[in-house]
Amino acid sequence: TFDVTFTTAGHNVPSTLYGLMYEDINHSGDGGLYAELIQNRAFQQVTPGTSAALTAWAALGSAKISVVASSSPVSSALPNALSFAVPSGTTSTVGFTNSGYFGIPVTAGWTYTGSFYYRTPTPPSTKVSGSFTADLRSTSGTVFTSTTVPFTTSSTWQQATFTFTASSTQSAVTNLFALSVGGSTVAGLTMEFTLISLFPPTFNGRTNGFRMDLSETLLDMKPAFFRFPGGNNLEGETAADRWAWENTVGDLVDRPGRVGDWGYINTDGLGLYEYLQWIEDMDMQPIMAVYAGYSLNGASVASNDMQTYITEAINQINFVIGDASTNAQAAIRSSMGHPDPFTLNYIEIGNEDFFSPTTYADYRWADLYNALHAEFPQLHYIATSATSGNVPSLSPAPTYWDLHIYSNPNFFVNGAYNFDILSRNGLQFFQGEYATTTENSGAALTYPFIDGSIAEAAYMAGFDRNSDIVFAASYAPLLNHVSSTQWTPDLITFSPNTVIRSTSYYVQQLYSLYKGDFYLTSTTNTASSPVQWSVTRDTSAGQYFLKVINTATSANTVVFTLPFTPSHTTGTGTILTAASGTQNTPTNPNAAVPSSFSFTAGKTITYNAPGLSLSVLVVTA
Numbered sequence: 001t002f003d004v005t006f007t008t009a010g011h012n013v014p015s016t017l018y019g020l021m022y023e024d025i026n027h028s029g030d031g032g033l034y035a036e037l038i039q040n041r042a043f044q045q046v047t048p049g050t051s052a053a054l055t056a057w058a059a060l061g062s063a064k065i066s067v068v069a070s071s072s073p074v075s076s077a078l079p080n081a082l083s084f085a086v087p088s089g090t091t092s093t094v095g096f097t098n099s100g101y102f103g104i105p106v107t108a109g110w111t112y113t114g115s116f117y118y119r120t121p122t123p124p125s126t127k128v129s130g131s132f133t134a135d136l137r138s139t140s141g142t143v144f145t146s147t148t149v150p151f152t153t154s155s156t157w158q159q160a161t162f163t164f165t166a167s168s169t170q171s172a173v174t175n176l177f178a179l180s181v182g183g184s185t186v187a188g189l190t191m192e193f194t195l196i197s198l199f200p201p202t203f204n205g206r207t208n209g210f211r212m213d214l215s216e217t218l219l220d221m222k223p224a225f226f227r228f229p230g231g232n233n234l235e236g237e238t239a240a241d242r243w244a245w246e247n248t249v250g251d252l253v254d255r256p257g258r259v260g261d262w263g264y265i266n267t268d269g270l271g272l273y274e275y276l277q278w279i280e281d282m283d284m285q286p287i288m289a290v291y292a293g294y295s296l297n298g299a300s301v302a303s304n305d306m307q308t309y310i311t312e313a314i315n316q317i318n319f320v321i322g323d324a325s326t327n328a329q330a331a332i333r334s335s336m337g338h339p340d341p342f343t344l345n346y347i348e349i350g351n352e353d354f355f356s357p358t359t360y361a362d363y364r365w366a367d368l369y370n371a372l373h374a375e376f377p378q379l380h381y382i383a384t385s386a387t388s389g390n391v392p393s394l395s396p397a398p399t400y401w402d403l404h405i406y407s408n409p410n411f412f413v414n415g416a417y418n419f420d421i422l423s424r425n426g427l428q429f430f431q432g433e434y435a436t437t438t439e440n441s442g443a444a445l446t447y448p449f450i451d452g453s454i455a456e457a458a459y460m461a462g463f464d465r466n467s468d469i470v471f472a473a474s475y476a477p478l479l480n481h482v483s484s485t486q487w488t489p490d491l492i493t494f495s496p497n498t499v500i501r502s503t504s505y506y507v508q509q510l511y512s513l514y515k516g517d518f519y520l521t522s523t524t525n526t527a528s529s530p531v532q533w534s535v536t537r538d539t540s541a542g543q544y545f546l547k548v549i550n551t552a553t554s555a556n557t558v559v560f561t562l563p564f565t566p567s568h569t570t571g572t573g574t575i576l577t578a579a580s581g582t583q584n585t586p587t588n589p590n591a592a593v594p595s596s597f598s599f600t601a602g603k604t605i606t607y608n609a610p611g612l613s614l615s616v617l618v619v620t621a
């Protein structure tokens with residue numbers, strides 16, 4: 001039995017404590033949160049004439065399709081186009097299909113919004129007019145919804161737009177988007193297409209917006225912040241491949257995309273503006289990273305080449321918070337629909353610069369910090385070259401540090417007091433990435449499992465308890481597409497039409513929902529104890545959240561002694577618990593989900609915590 005007495009003494013819990021770490025990894029962005037359904041929609045960053053250039057595209061009927069460098073590109077950012085050549089004498093239906101990001105969801109009632117650019121490089125002497133049919137169909141050709149899109153041959157680019165509404169829901173996602181036309185209409189013609197786009201309804205109805213079910217899944221966590229755009233995906237393989245904000249704003253036709261750092265092309269259709277608008281819609285605040293001159297090939301920008309990136313970072317921040325009436329970058333923001341500045345308090349300078357500590361310490365940190373702090377003194381700047389709370393020396397000395405740790409359950413159980421032992425010297429910590437990535441045996445994890453999730457919960461009691469110096473924490477990575485994953489485990493796994501909440505998702509959710517605003521000191525415990533606890537309070541609601549974490553496989557009893565007598569004798573709690581090894585997976589998505597329970601409340605509360613459990617007992621004063 002663990003006897004826990006808590007007092008009314010303690011400290012504030014920062015509102016920023018629990019949030020989300022994001023980067024476009026595992027198709028978290030393109031094919032995930034970004035709602036565009038067409039993969040390879042503008043043939044960005046591909047080599048014309050290669051089969052890879054045609055990823056996700058296939059011909060219908062006797063048409064010949066290939067990716068070409070257009071003789072008259074739709075924009076300098078999008079030099080490539082799909083060439084669609086119809087042999088003379090063709091009479092049967094021709095066209096092309098796209099298989100989406102490993103599938104396309106067909107959902108009854110959804111009105112899809114589509115568009116494409118098209119032109120006929122060498123139009124016939126007599127203009128040809130006709131109609132394309134745009135549709136969603138199964139791979140066997142069953143059409144679920146369709147509409148006609150009139151066209152007229154012209155050597156100049158036209159943009160066609162259309163909508164259609166699905167009348168059925170298909171459980172299978174192996175569906176195709178198709179553009180087709182009667183062969184006799186276009187026989188002998190060669191046409192070009194690009195930026196072929198199809199959106200479902202989006203979160204908050206935003207144009208060029210976010211996938212609804214994934215947004216709702218994240219909203220259910222009430223996350224306080226969103227760290228973006230990376231993570232490794234900020235850094236590029238080289239400086240030229242980095243995430244550069246300017247290439248991600250403005251009209252989609254002006255965004256070149258880039259080769260991302262996780263093995264696939266980023267369209268950058270999900271760009272800085274879309275991130276910021278969604279973050280605002282989700283009641284979060286950004287923790288925005290700026291490129292700091294280190295890339296994944298291990299090279300650092302030379303000291304006397306830093307100015308380009310310093311200027312880029314200043315412009316990136318001005319896009320977010322500048323005055324649109326005086327600042328050019330802020331004026332772009334305004335022209336995209338947000339005249340007022342977005343909320344911004346935190347800037348992360350680089351990512352995991354403990355891989356390049358020398359150049360970070362010699363000049364990269366100072367160059368960026370000094371310039372940005374001078375320009376934006378009100379912002380907080382987060383350094384990334386620490387691997388633990390014993391931070392390296394940097395000048396100017398950072399106040400904020402981002403720490404990352406990926407390990408096994410034992411690390412998190414034994415590390416539960418890692419922040420208690422740190423001296424309070426003004427430093428503030430962001431546990432920006434953490435997760436149980438292997439079993440104690442070292443076996444890799446494809447999905448989180450209850451043993452690791454409850455170990456994370458034990459570590460997180462340390463975030464509550466030390467939230468005087470831990471201002472933010474987020475599990476990583478956040479998302480993975482079940483059909484294209486480069487890193488496991490992840491908090492949330494998704495397919496084109498399903499979302500699986502892992503056991504670690506529920507731990508993150510419970511800590512975030514029951515964060516409270518004040519931490520109450522209680523009986524000291526020790527690291528590696530099988531049971532951890534945390535008591536926080538929602539002061540305005542007069543509610544106390546008694547969290548109990550039992551990392552042992554057998555039950556343990558905790559007896560709480562309260563500094564007051566609750567106003568009720570029955571309390572309601574929420575528990576996440578499961579047998580060792582349990583995972584939520586695509587085939588068993590609800591193997592472990594939270595459930596509620598009631599308990600007897602009083603000046604003392606005796607709670608028998610099941611093995612491998614996180615429980616939150618809600619007590620009203």
Ligand SMILES: [NH3+][C@H]1C[C@H](O)[C@@H](O)[C@@H]1CO
Pocket residue numbers: 023025230231232233351352404433476477487
């Ligand atoms: N290598 C990990 C650390 C880096 O910051 C992330 O991009 C990766 C997983 O999210």
